[in-house]
Amino acid sequence: MKRLLAAIGLLSTGFSAQSHEYLSLDELGSAFGWDFENAEIKSQAVAPGLYVLFGVGGNVMASIGDQGVLMVDSQFPEMIPRISRKINELGGDKIDFTINTHWHFDHANGNPLLGREGTWMVSHIKSRRMMAGAHEVNLVGMVYEQPPLPIEAMPVITYTDDMQFHFNGELVELLHFGPAHTTGDTAVIFRNSNVVHMGDVFNASYPFIDAGNGGDLNGMIRFCREVLARLDEDSVVVPGHGPVLGYSDMEQYVLMLETVRNRINTMIGRGMSLEDVIAAKPTAEFDEKYGNPARLIDRGYMSLSR
Ligand SMILES: [Zn+2]
Numbered sequence: 001m002k003r004l005l006a007a008i009g010l011l012s013t014g015f016s017a018q019s020h021e022y023l024s025l026d027e028l029g030s031a032f033g034w035d036f037e038n039a040e041i042k043s044q045a046v047a048p049g050l051y052v053l054f055g056v057g058g059n060v061m062a063s064i065g066d067q068g069v070l071m072v073d074s075q076f077p078e079m080i081p082r083i084s085r086k087i088n089e090l091g092g093d094k095i096d097f098t099i100n101t102h103w104h105f106d107h108a109n110g111n112p113l114l115g116r117e118g119t120w121m122v123s124h125i126k127s128r129r130m131m132a133g134a135h136e137v138n139l140v141g142m143v144y145e146q147p148p149l150p151i152e153a154m155p156v157i158t159y160t161d162d163m164q165f166h167f168n169g170e171l172v173e174l175l176h177f178g179p180a181h182t183t184g185d186t187a188v189i190f191r192n193s194n195v196v197h198m199g200d201v202f203n204a205s206y207p208f209i210d211a212g213n214g215g216d217l218n219g220m221i222r223f224c225r226e227v228l229a230r231l232d233e234d235s236v237v238v239p240g241h242g243p244v245l246g247y248s249d250m251e252q253y254v255l256m257l258e259t260v261r262n263r264i265n266t267m268i269g270r271g272m273s274l275e276d277v278i279a280a281k282p283t284a285e286f287d288e289k290y291g292n293p294a295r296l297i298d299r300g301y302m303s304l305s306r
Pocket residue numbers: 102104107181200
């Protein structure tokens with residue numbers, strides 16, 4: 001508890017990227033307000049047989065049809081029985097495939113339970129590599145050391161540039177465009193339904209960039225631009241966290257990131273320290289829409305300073 005309070009204290013005073021006080025997952029959960037005991041899975045249909053499932057952690061998607069169930073991301077082990085029940089309610093049976101958009105705990109920690117039930121996990125090769133080891137995730141003001149996933153939780157199928165599923169009458173495109181939120185992000189386009197799951201490359205609030213593990217602000221912008229070029233104005237865009245959004249929301253988000261990136265770059269060019277950049281409020285006019293910019297500025301500054 002003392003460590004948690006310390007972390008919240010660090011959070012309120014701003015930026016302590018140097019802190020190496022690790023938080024446990026429970027402490028992290030308390031800090032983020034996760035309620036594993038009472039959280040229910042809510043579903044939203046985005047196309048026939050295609051659903052977004054909201055619980056605790058990253059947004060999950062499920063394609064449910066004649067050939068079975070293909071899921072995107074797995075949240076936490078506590079949520080898996082509830083996700084499975086919801087999928088059954090929606091007409092699905094067992095989960096055949098789960099695509100992990102990336103290796104972070106709030107998108108992949110449900111994998112061990114799925115693996116034991118016979119689900120095949122799929123990810124970008126660099127995400128699988130990260131899942132195999134222990135890694136510090138510096139969330140700015142709090143640091144979590146993510147342990148390696150057990151073998152049954154690991155993707156059995158990986159790809160490098162792109163990959164396709166042909167499942168439930170749908171072309172499912174897995175796309176990767178280099179380092180962005182992490183080094184192994186995947187966008188999943190359900191082509192026939194015109195829906196994309198962006199993982200944490202796109203969020204309803206300011207994004208977190210895992211710069212300590214190779215994440216990159218310029219890369220996030222490039223990744224979003226590449227995906228937008230493969231969508232149209234009617235596309236449904238599912239962010240890693242937050243409500244279901246659309247093409248213009250992601251377009252505005254990229255413009256925001258480009259504006260903030262250009263400002264921070266200029267400030268770095270003038271020799272400004274992180275503290276100076278924070279004080280100069282490079283995100284000011286976007287804060288009402290996207291929330292607290294602390295993580296974006298800290299991790300953006302780090303990735304642009306390299
Ligand atoms: Zn993430």
